[in-house]
Amino acid sequence: MAEVRPLPVRIQVTDGALIPGKGDKTVRASWKIALFGALGLLVFLPLYNMAPVQEFVLSLWAGLFPSPELTARLDLLRSGKYQNIWVDILLYLPDGLAVTFSVTLSSILLATVFGLAAGLGQISRVVLLNRIATVYVEVIRGIPLLVQIFYIYFALGNLFHLDGFFAAVLSMAFCYGAYMGEIFRAGIQAVPVGQMEAALALGLSRSQAIRRIILPQTVKIILPAIGNEFIALLKDSSMVSVMALVDLLRLAKNYGSNHGDYFPPLTVVALVYLVMTLILSWLVALMEERLNQNAR
Amino acid sequence: MPDRVRIEGASKSFGELQALKNVSMSVGAGETVVVIGPSGSGKSTLLRAVNRLEVLTSGDIWIDEDHVTNHTSDIRRIREEVGMVFQNFNLFPHLTVLQNLMLAPTCVKKRSKADAEKQAVGLLARVGLSEKKDAWPEQLSGGQKQRVAIARALAMEPKVMLFDEPTSALDPEMVKEVLDVMLDLAREGMTLMVVTHEMGFAKAAAHRVIFMDQGEIIEIGSPADLFERPQNERTKKFLAHIL
Numbered sequence A: 001m002a003e004v005r006p007l008p009v010r011i012q013v014t015d016g017a018l019i020p021g022k023g024d025k026t027v028r029a030s031w032k033i034a035l036f037g038a039l040g041l042l043v044f045l046p047l048y049n050m051a052p053v054q055e056f057v058l059s060l061w062a063g064l065f066p067s068p069e070l071t072a073r074l075d076l077l078r079s080g081k082y083q084n085i086w087v088d089i090l091l092y093l094p095d096g097l098a099v100t101f102s103v104t105l106s107s108i109l110l111a112t113v114f115g116l117a118a119g120l121g122q123i124s125r126v127v128l129l130n131r132i133a134t135v136y137v138e139v140i141r142g143i144p145l146l147v148q149i150f151y152i153y154f155a156l157g158n159l160f161h162l163d164g165f166f167a168a169v170l171s172m173a174f175c176y177g178a179y180m181g182e183i184f185r186a187g188i189q190a191v192p193v194g195q196m197e198a199a200l201a202l203g204l205s206r207s208q209a210i211r212r213i214i215l216p217q218t219v220k221i222i223l224p225a226i227g228n229e230f231i232a233l234l235k236d237s238s239m240v241s242v243m244a245l246v247d248l249l250r251l252a253k254n255y256g257s258n259h260g261d262y263f264p265p266l267t268v269v270a271l272v273y274l275v276m277t278l279i280l281s282w283l284v285a286l287m288e289e290r291l292n293q294n295a296r
Numbered sequence B: 001m002p003d004r005v006r007i008e009g010a011s012k013s014f015g016e017l018q019a020l021k022n023v024s025m026s027v028g029a030g031e032t033v034v035v036i037g038p039s040g041s042g043k044s045t046l047l048r049a050v051n052r053l054e055v056l057t058s059g060d061i062w063i064d065e066d067h068v069t070n071h072t073s074d075i076r077r078i079r080e081e082v083g084m085v086f087q088n089f090n091l092f093p094h095l096t097v098l099q100n101l102m103l104a105p106t107c108v109k110k111r112s113k114a115d116a117e118k119q120a121v122g123l124l125a126r127v128g129l130s131e132k133k134d135a136w137p138e139q140l141s142g143g144q145k146q147r148v149a150i151a152r153a154l155a156m157e158p159k160v161m162l163f164d165e166p167t168s169a170l171d172p173e174m175v176k177e178v179l180d181v182m183l184d185l186a187r188e189g190m191t192l193m194v195v196t197h198e199m200g201f202a203k204a205a206a207h208r209v210i211f212m213d214q215g216e217i218i219e220i221g222s223p224a225d226l227f228e229r230p231q232n233e234r235t236k237k238f239l240a241h242i243l
């Protein structure tokens, strides 16, 4: 059996999935188990619940432990009225996926804008800008995302008649902008001071230096962290299901209440989220490796 | 020689610590002045005050007619004419060698790309690195990096060059290639203010050597006088220590 070594000390900046970087054998193994387990279940469950398969399995059971309930279920299967919910839900999924993805993508783009502004504000020498940025970061990080979503959608949305999609993107971006502000600030400050000094000594203004020298280096430093935010945002986008938006989670909930059975849709949606975040965290790790290789 | 750099009564405190105490000196146009002194004596602080990377607590600095320490002066314009070379190069790692050289001329002086590139190619030839123009900084040796850094500063066509221990971070075998470039500059009549402990360079290039200790100028003299016939006890002790 493969040796199980303790995880190396690694402080996660966000709550994204653990990243299967090269070398972390334990993490890599658990990542593979989770991914292939989830994919396997997503294939297995719809197949297992196909009418012929069910009929075969149930008749085996009925042969061993005959019961009126099994007979009733077998009758249903044979009547042709049986519906394989697990396949049916998969057909609905693309609509939810589209909403989840468009909310996530729009939010991350807008959050990057907010984050860049907040990060630059936090290192700004203009006192007012600095205050606004630091207060924004502190306040937003102190309020739960779900409360912010309720606030923007229900409280402000009523006042200003905000469209559901717009309200969702705005609240996600506003919240994540604060976290990304911290990432940008740390990334900017991680660039050695000598870079700014060399730029200033050449006659560049501070803003030219930030644009031409500091930010390009910052981007390389923070790309993995931004990737993690993307993953976290993808997961947190499920919170917008409290709005009128039919994202993955809301879709599952609606489906469950329509069919009187929440188990299949929620199982499928949980597995789909898992597959997406696992693949994304693998991509982030790949990117991190590439960046480390040519560390310029 | 008319003064190109004039420093009068420069003082700088970092909290309690007085890094510079009423320092006055000058560098003539075309002159090479070498500043020596033990670590922590304020050499870097003095050098960095000349292009206002360090803001003095009191005192004045002029470069020709420009009053560096006056906060209403256009410091960016002044910095265009003051080249600076750092101990650890500070090349821009995300830009190629050529781009490192072209950045300031295009960005600050608004030169055309073609113009800036032509000039950069010429400068690289001058520091002996023509074949490295498309290399990334990380692919260069320390000596090559520092020569690129010198070329980058020269691209702004400065009238003064400041060097802060330009060879201290280099492996011994790379020191000469950098000093040779500096020696050429000195001979061509560039105004140089150099913090270094390379006595060979000081003897060959310096018109005057300044010895600093604990934020003060202790002694100024020609290389011959200061190295062979130091007057001050502290100078003697320091020279005995490093020679």
Ligand SMILES: Nc1ncnc2c1ncn2[C@@H]1O[C@H](COP(=O)(O)OP(=O)(O)O)[C@@H](O)[C@H]1O
Pocket: B014, B017, B018, B019, B037, B038, B039, B040, B041, B042, B043, B044, B045, B046
């Ligand atoms: N930014 C700073 N903050 C606080 N102290 C500093 C700073 N820069 C330099 N010093 C202190 O000022 C003194 C002179 O430093 P420096 O000019 O770097 O000396 P040198 O270049 O001669 O070694 C040292 O004691 C150093 O610790």
Ligand SMILES: [Mg+2]
Pocket: B043, B044, B045, B164, B165
């Ligand atoms: Mg120093």
